[in-house]
Amino acid sequence: MPAIHELEKIAAQVRRDVLRMVHAVQSGHPGGALGATEFMVALYFEIMNHRPDNFTMEGSDEDLFFLSNGHLSAAWYSVLARSGYFNIQELSTFRKLNSRLQGHPATAEGIPGVRIASGSLGQGLSVSIGAAVSKKLNGDKGLVFTLMGDGEMDEGQIWEASMYAAGKKVDNLIATIDNNGQQIDGPTDKVMPLGSLKNKWEAFGWDVIEMPGNDMTIVVEGLNNARQRCGKGKPVAIIMHSEMGHGVDFMAGTHHWHGVPPDNDQLARALAQLEESLGDY
C-alpha cells in the first residue's frame, strides 16, 4: 500500500502527462482531467483490486472502472499506463492517427484497461450497472466503479440509471460525480442548475457520500468508506467536490480550460508547478 505522499507524487506526474499530451496535439480536455487526478490515482494505485498485467474484458474477480465522462481520457490513459496496463511511451500517440489512445476512450483498437467506449455522455452509469449485475450473476465479489461529470447530470439517461440501480438494489456499485461546478458553456449553476445533488441522489434511493476531490488523504478515505458501504442493499454515490484545472494556478476553477490546450509558454509555466516525480514519457 503506497503512502499518501507517494500517491501525491504519482498525481503530479499524471498532471504532467495530461498537459504534455494535450499540448502535443493541441487538442483535448485538460480541465476536467486535472480536477479528477487524485480520484483516478487513488482508485488505480490504492483502492481497486485489479490486474494491470493481465487485462481481460470480463475482469473476473477484479474491481472494474468505467469512465462515463470520456473527455477525461488524458488522465485515465496516464493512470492506466502508469499502473502498468501499457507502456508509458504510448502516451505520446494520444489523439494521433492510428493510435490506440483515441480522443475519447474506445475498445475498437484494443487498448488494455478500457472496456467500453465513452464520450457521448450519460451512458457509463447504465453500462456500470450491467457490469455490476453480471458480477452478481457470476458470484463475483468485485465492485464496479464509475466516474461521471456534474454537467453529465443534464442527461436524462443518468436518472433512468439512477432509478434502476437503487430500485433493483445494485449494491456492488460506486458511482462518483465529479462536482467541479463547470461545464463547457460556463458554471453548471448558469447552464443548467443542478440543485442539491445530494438530495436528488438520496431521493432516488442511493447511499450518498460527499467529499472534497483534490486532497489525496480525503479521497482515499472517502473511497474506502464507499467500499465499506457496499453490499448493504443500496448503490453508493460519491459527490466529489473537485476543482476543474486543479494543480495549475492559472487553469484552476474556471471552465475556460475544459477543452483548450496550453500553448508552449503556458505549458512551461504549468509544468514548473508540477514535480516530474516518475519521469516524463
Added chain:
Amino acid sequence: MTEYTFTEQKDTRSGFGQGLLELGRANPKVVALCADLTGSLKMEAFEKEFPERFFQTGIAEANMIGIAAGLATGGHIPFTGTFANFSTGRVYDQIRQSVAYSEKNVKICASHAGLTLGEDGATHQILEDIGMMKMLPHMVVINPCDYNQTRAATMAVADYDGPVYLRFGRPKVPVFTPASQEFIIGQALLLNEGSDVSIFATGHLVWEAIQAGILLEKKGISAEIINIHTIKPLDAAAVLKSVAKTGCVVTAEEHMMNGGLGDSIAQLLALSLPAPVEMVAVNDKFGESGTPAQLMEKYGLNAASIVEKAISVIQRKK
C-alpha cells in the same frame, strides 16, 4: 412454382419468445431485458422460468441498452426486447457507442416493426429501423419471415459473437418454413427457381412474394424467389448469381425504400452487376392508423404490388 403450404398462422414475436425460452434452458449465459413490454414481446415464459436472468428496466430504453452492454462486458449474452421504434430510433446513440462501436455481444430484439403494428399509428410504426441499424459498423441485421424462422434466428444469434439487430412483428402470418430448417446468418434461401425476374423479399413480404410467384406463373412469367432474412451481411453471391440469370429485380419489404433491403441490393448491383430494379417498399411517407391488412393494401406492400413491379421491371430489361 414450388408449392408452399401452411396449417396455422402465428406471430413472429411468438417465435422469438419460444426461441428465447429454449436458449435460456440451453445456455446459462443468456439473459433478457425488457422495457415494460414483456407481454407484447412474448418474454413472459423466459421471465417465469429464469427470474434471476430477467431484467425489467421500466420504460427506460436508453438505460436498458447500456445495462445490456455492461452485461455483455461481463460475458453474458443479453437479449433486449421492446418495440422496433424504441429499439432503434429512441436509443440510436446508445447502440452506436455502447454496443456497436464497443463491439458488445448484445442482441437487440425488436417487435411490432413496420405498418403491421396497425391501429397505434405512425408514432409506433417504424419504417426506418433497418436503415439505421445497417449503417452501423459491426451490426448484423436480421428480419425473419415467419414463426419458425424467427425462433431459429433467435437461437442462431446467440452463437454469433457480436451485436445483432433482430426484427420481427405483431400480426399472425402463415407458418410455412420447416421447423427443422437451420438458420445460417447471412445465407439467402432460394424458395423458387425462375428465369425471368429475381424477387428478393424479407420479413412479412416473403409470403407475399410466394403468392406473387403463383400469380406471375399464371401469366407465363417465371419468377426466382429468394428469402433474404439477413439484410446485413447481405448474401451478395446469391443475389449476383440470381440476377446474372434473370437480368432484373424486384425487392419487397415492410420498410422505407431509403435504407432498406432494396437499397442494399441496388447498391450491390450498381457496383457489381447493373440491372433494372423495382422496389416494393414505403416511399418517404409515415404510416397511419388502420388494420394491418388495410395498411399493407394502401401502402402497396403485397403480392399484387410485387406482380405489378415484376411485369414493369421485365420490360426494362435490354
